[in-house]
């Protein structure tokens with residue numbers, strides 16, 4: 001009897017899962033396996049918000065497998081050692097998994113391949129599970145990856161997508177392969193109060209509602225901070241409870257300018273993944289150095305603290321940072337503003353901001369987080385690396401009535417309309433009535449410091 005193992009990583013779903021389908025097609029039985037990988041914890045990637053969402057995803061995946069006659073096998077430890085042990089216990093011939101893009105994912109694949117070869121077991125790595133197009137599926141003539149989004153998107157849009165794969169109807173797991181208990185949220189501390197629920201069932205519900213009711217207004221509404229009119233599907237894409245291929249197909253089927261704008265954002269996700277696949281060091285090193293001599297953490301200590309706490313004195317930046325802490329998620333426009341403020345106005349190293357985001361974001365993702373931070377810091381793929389977002393102008397444009405700020409900065413809730421964006425304009429007793437800090441730096445001063453320091457190193 002042929003037995004396969006499917007190693008789930010960032011693809012915690014049953015629908016549209018080519019690796020799962022391939023494993024099932026060739027085998028009489030399969031072991032759906034998830035390993036709580038020690039290396040991920042040691043690298044500091046097990047932020048509580050993501051651990052809670054992950055627990056939801058694993059419980060839901062187990063439920064989906066059980067409804068089909070199977071179950072999820074969970075193990076902890078070194079991923080390679082655990083896979084080899086399960087292969088031995090199940091007497092498996094093949095292991096299937098999704099291709100990853102990070103340096104760590106690549107090394108994991110290499111280590112697994114080498115270890116499994118020694119056991120007479122083959123590793124099959126499947127593309128287009130985690131991204132819609134595989135990194136390298138489209139390339140410019142002179143390089144192994146696109147460094148600019150617009151031409152990438154042109155090619156990406158013309159490339160045919162594979163068809164979605166149906167979820168399996170029934171799954172047979174061989175006897176004698178034990179599992180640890182499925183992790184749960186219980187006992188996890190440090191969670192954001194407004195954290196979303198994880199799991200494929202939840203993701204599919206949200207996707208259906210999004211396609212039915214909200215996608216049509218995405219083009220006009222996606223930058224409106226208080227409107228909250230984006231899909232909020234990012235954690236599901238990060239954990240793979242939704243398939244990007246299926247999302248593109250279904251959005252295209254919905255049609256219209258909202259769907260087109262949404263598909264363009266999914267292409268941004270693929271774009272960053274293909275950059276990271278080609279340049280794994282971009283997770284930690286400048287993609288394009290600007291010879292920055294960032295302020296030292298010591299010199300900027302108070303500013304960094306104010307930024308993290310949402311006490312910079314710039315209401316829209318503070319609202320963004322408090323949304324992050326409260327929900328473990330932040331609106332894209334708010335992420336841009338918070339990142340521009342830290343890297344350009346405060347001239348603090350993008351890695352410090354990216355680390356803080358990764359500590360809290362439920363969708364915290366090496367490709368999307370590090371490369372968006374680099375984009376905004378001007379060390380990445382932005383073709384206008386010197387751009388600085390003015391938090392007051394941006395607030396007036398994307399939160400004209402001040403609703404987003406009042407939602408997250410209750411100290412200012414009494415300030416009506418757009419006045420909430422400039423509390424420093426209040427005078428005397430009126431100003432003193434608000435327990436809210438003065439700006440940590442004048443914008444013009446921050447701009448001058450950034451311009452003087454950049455590219456002078």
Ligand SMILES: Cc1cc2nc3c(=O)[nH]c(=O)nc-3n(C[C@H](O)[C@H](O)[C@H](O)COP(=O)(O)OP(=O)(O)OC[C@H]3O[C@@H](n4cnc5c(N)ncnc54)[C@H](O)[C@@H]3O)c2cc1C
Nearest residue numbers: 230231232233234265266269332335363364365368369372
């Ligand atoms: C500084 C900074 C850090 C970020 N860190 C992350 C991160 O860790 N994880 C993450 O998934 N996204 C990150 N983003 C991108 C983006 O902000 C989020 O994907 C988006 O806000 C998620 O909300 P949504 O699902 O409602 O997005 P929607 O607007 O509904 O977009 C749909 C999907 O497209 C993808 N997408 C949208 N914008 C981008 C983008 N700029 N880059 C890559 N993919 C995009 C996401 O998968 C998103 O779920 C970051 C952006 C910035 C500026």
